[in-house]
Amino acid sequence: MSKSIITPPDSPARTDSHPHRILVVGGSYAGVSGLVNLLHLIDGKPNRPSPTSTLPDLKGLKSRKGVQVTLLDRRDGFFHTVGAPLAHVSPSHVRSSWRTYRSIRALRHPNFTFVQGYLKFLDPESLRATYLTPSGDETCIEYDYLLLCTGLKRDWPIIPRAADFHSYVADAEREIKKIQDAKADATGRRIVVIVGGGAVGIEFAAEIKLCHPHVHVTLVHSRHELLSSEDMPAAFKQESLRVLRHEGVDVVLGQRACITHGEGTSHIVTLSDGTAIHAGHVINATGKTLPSSAFLPAHILDEHGFVKAEETLSFPPSSPHHARHYAAGDICAWSGVKRAGTALVMAHVAATNIMREILLSEKLCYPSNSHIPIDELSLHDTAPATPPSARSSLDGDNSSNHEDTAMNKNKPSQTKSADDEPFGPAARFPAVPPMMGLAVGRQAVSWNPYAAETRSGVEVREMLFGEDLGWRATLKCLGLDEELEV
Ligand SMILES: Cc1cc2nc3c(=O)[nH]c(=O)nc-3n(C[C@H](O)[C@H](O)[C@H](O)COP(=O)(O)OP(=O)(O)OC[C@H]3O[C@@H](n4cnc5c(N)ncnc54)[C@H](O)[C@@H]3O)c2cc1C
Structure with a gap:
């Protein structure tokens, strides 16, 4: 049975007041780093500095429409994979190595939802993810932006095979015995x-x-x-x-x-x-460690199954809505050794670029000659500042990706100029030495x-x-x- 959780972006039922929907798939080092940074930016807090990249200055702006973030993971918690060699041999380290998402206080945020499920198919064209619930039902989530952090597949006892905390603890204790x-x-x-x-x-x-x-x-x-x-x-x-x-x-x-x-x-x-x-x-x-990417169309992947991410960590430009899709961590085809530290930093960059895209998409709602101060971009839904004419032409698509911008370039109210880049360029993630x-x-x-x-x-x-x-x-x-x- 299939059910839709969130209204699709081009649905007639969607109005300008609907929040942007970000789907994060995979809640480990990259995914949790992405979530923490997104929730931080959604709240209008200043971005944390990145050790590798110059980040755009989002000026503490909040989205006018609001942002809703959903995490999809087959597990019910964040597992410390780096600690597996200890957790799977030492009884006193088993339980502490798995933090259920429910127990992480920073994720108890009104704009955050956790969905447990296994991603089966992702369609970047229709912005739709199909997953299996723990009871085996097939279900859909529709999104506006994606952050993919599904990492690598490995066998037990190298990483957990269980999807829930209690089964994991039982597995690990048996292994130690x-x-x-x-x-x-x-x-x-x-x-x-x-x-x-x-x-x-x-x-x-x-x-x-x-x-x-x-x-x-x-x-x-x-x-x-x-x-x-x-x-x-x-x-x-x-x-x-x-x-x-x-x-x-x-x-x-x-x-x-x-x-x-x-x-x-x-x-x-x-x-x-x-x-x-x-x-x-x-x-x-x-x-053999294989990337967890079988749910993606082949043209997004390299010959080994890793996402061909751009320096901004977006999907390759040849893929549909590429500036709405980002990847971070082990799932990316990237230089250097696959490492948790790299995954944490990549997701920070990707999360910032997603938030930048969201704010720019709202900026596109303004005529370029209106001289509306940038601060007004953070107005809340209760006080919409978007001129109705501009808003109606953008209903159903808030993307500022290259294709969309090119398509809209003849419309004066949506033309991008240097003034429309108030945040600076998207952050780029560098090559990493071994x-x-x-x-x-x-x-x-x-x-x-x-x-x-x-x-x-x-x-x-x-x-x-x-x-x-x-x-x-x-x-x-x-x-x-x-x-x-x-
Ligand atoms: C034993 C071991 C020791 C390591 N030691 C170190 C170390 O000392 N230092 C270091 O920097 N790195 C170390 N690493 C590497 C490090 O663990 C990885 O680089 C890191 O886990 C990558 O994080 P990630 O978030 O990209 O992906 P992962 O940690 O692989 O997380 C992927 C997440 O996605 C979820 N997921 C996957 N597929 C799906 C799907 N289809 N649907 C829903 N959810 C899905 C998984 O449940 C998981 O939560 C070690 C790895 C191992 C195995």
């Missing part, structure tokens, strides 16, 4: 094998050894160096290997692993040289491309990750400090 109860081999050793020597495999192996020192942890990697598929300096990879071994993990390089189930709960991991490891538990960290910080047990290893420096040690872990693999720092960076008290 498998590590704690790993069956001993003939020599009495309880062995846990991690297959895959990328960043995820390294962090899981090291956290298991740190949290369960009685367990013998072996990491098996098919190549002769760790992080073999990462575009990182050899010195960083070698230091990661040194620190991982120093933290007590047995590292086997240059061997493929074949996993078969042995008796009871044990597994046999057979290496290419014939060695058989009788493991009490195995975690496969080799799974950089990485790896939590490796009590230590961390980092590569800083700006200083061309590899660092490692206990103090590096403290600085980059704290005690919770960066959860507290992430919430602080999002301005959600008060969530720490919840």
Whole structure:
């Protein structure tokens, strides 16, 4: 059964007083950063500075029509993926790693709605998203602006497979029990094998050894160096290997692993040289990571399925209503390593550009020679300032994207000039050089491309990750400090 939640933009029922509808899909690092910044701007608060980009100055203006923001996510909360290697091996970190959206105070905002569901199909032409509810019903949301933050798909136990907090906690506690109860081999050793020597495999192996020192942890990697598929300096990879071994993990390089189930709960991991490891538990960290983008038309995606985002983080100009569609985080085809920090900053830029588009679309309601002070753009619905003639010609479409602006260029009341760009150009997100910080047990290893420096040690872990693999720092960076008290 299909039902419409919000009136479509070109519906006869829509009036000029309807709010702009922003749909954010995916509520993790990028999505929550986008939401927090949007709600901030909607309230007319000054934009936070961006570490990477010159942001347009929105002058604290509020939309005259108002803005309604909806988050769609298959999960019921913000999960700290960076902390998964800790949360999925240490019982005391499970619950705190998942914040239900309902419990995040900053999202208790009159202009915000959360919808739990799995996006199945997105039609940028009709500005309509079709999703499955948790009970499997197919439903539609119509929007005016989209911020897509659906990231990458990964297997359990690397990231949660559950969609709700309680199922997630049950899953994680079962997983941890498998590590704690790993069956001993003939020599009495309880062995846990991690297959895959990328960043995820390294962090899981090291956290298991740190949290369960009685367990013998072996990491098996098919190549002769760790992080073999990462575009990182050899010195960083070698230091990661040194620190991982120093933290007590047995590292086997240059061997493929074949996993078969042995008796009871044990597994046999057979290496290419014939060695058989009788493991009490195995975690496969080799799974291919794919972008969560199957719901998009193919022409918006590159050959690997990532969104071909512009520097402004809008969809490519060839896609319909491209200036109403933005993407941020891992889902974007972008330079550098996929990182949570990058996702946070990208979404800040995208959210600002969406708000700029909204304010500019209202600015287009004014004749260019009317000299209406920019401050009047923030008038509330109760005191509409738009001249009726100009308003009627814009009913049903508030876009200021390139196609729409070009179409309207002969209409004097809608002509854009330098005076109509009161906020400055849209923000642009720069190319990102490869950089990485790896939590490796009590230590961390980092590569800083700006200083061309590899660092490692206990103090590096403290600085980059704290005690919770960066959860507290992430919430602080999002301005959600008060969530720490919840
Ligand atoms: C184990 C591990 C350790 C990591 N460590 C670090 C680290 O130390 N530092 C670092 O910077 N980065 C690290 N990363 C990378 C970091 O986690 C990602 O870069 C980050 O999660 C990207 O954030 P995102 O918001 O773009 O996407 P994601 O975090 O992938 O979030 C996507 C969101 O979209 C939702 N979603 C997806 N598809 C749909 C759909 N069809 N319908 C509805 N909702 C959907 C998901 O439920 C999720 O909430 C690590 C990753 C892993 C797996």
